[in-house]
Amino acid sequence: MEKKSRWLGIAAIAAVVVCVGMCAATGLALRYGVDIYAFFQRQRLPGTGSSAPDFALSSLDGRSVILSQFKGQPVVLTFSASWCPPCREEAPFQQALHRQHPELVILLVDSNEQDRVVQRFADEFGMTFPVLLDRSGSVYRQYGIFGIPTSFFIDPGGIIRHVLVGALTVEVAAEALPLIGVEP
Secondary structure, three states: OHHHHHHHHHHHHHHHHHHHHHHHHHHHHHHHHHHHHHHHHHHHOOOOOOEOOOOEEEEOOOOEEEHHHHOOOOEEEEEEOOOOHHHHHHHHHHHHHHHHOOOOEEEEEEEOOOHHHHHHHHHHOOOOOOEEEEOOOHHHHHOOOOOOOEEEEEOOOOEEEEEEEOOOOHHHHHHHHHHHOOOO
16 A cells, blocks of 8 residues: 555656646747747748748749849749738738839749649739749748748848748838838
């Protein structure tokens, strides 16, 4: 009986230690969650001031699009998906930017969705800029995409000047576009 109660005591202490540890970890995650997320974003994404990694993808209309072909022009490169609510929110604004700023190249990269689904998304929002298909997810991995939408503001020299995780808004555009030589 004494042996059994000793094991029960040890098990109770172990349960308390595990519970306290889990509560502490949960509390830290809740308290610092945004900062932890930002830390991992900084580690995974090509950073501001670095060269934008080059890639080649097919567009919805079957053309091959290579990022470096736009060297000399400002670029907004957005990673998106048709099912993503913030991506859908920013789509009309991206199209408006494309109309208002013909000097600005806007590229939307979609990953792992069927072509017809992406085409419906592009048609729904009247997208007249290139919508690229990252069928293998290789460009998503190359850019370390952690959440969508994620946009890279690339200057005419091919340098990333701003990274946005979240939907593009008028306020963000007013801040980021001048960094790549476009007046909002």
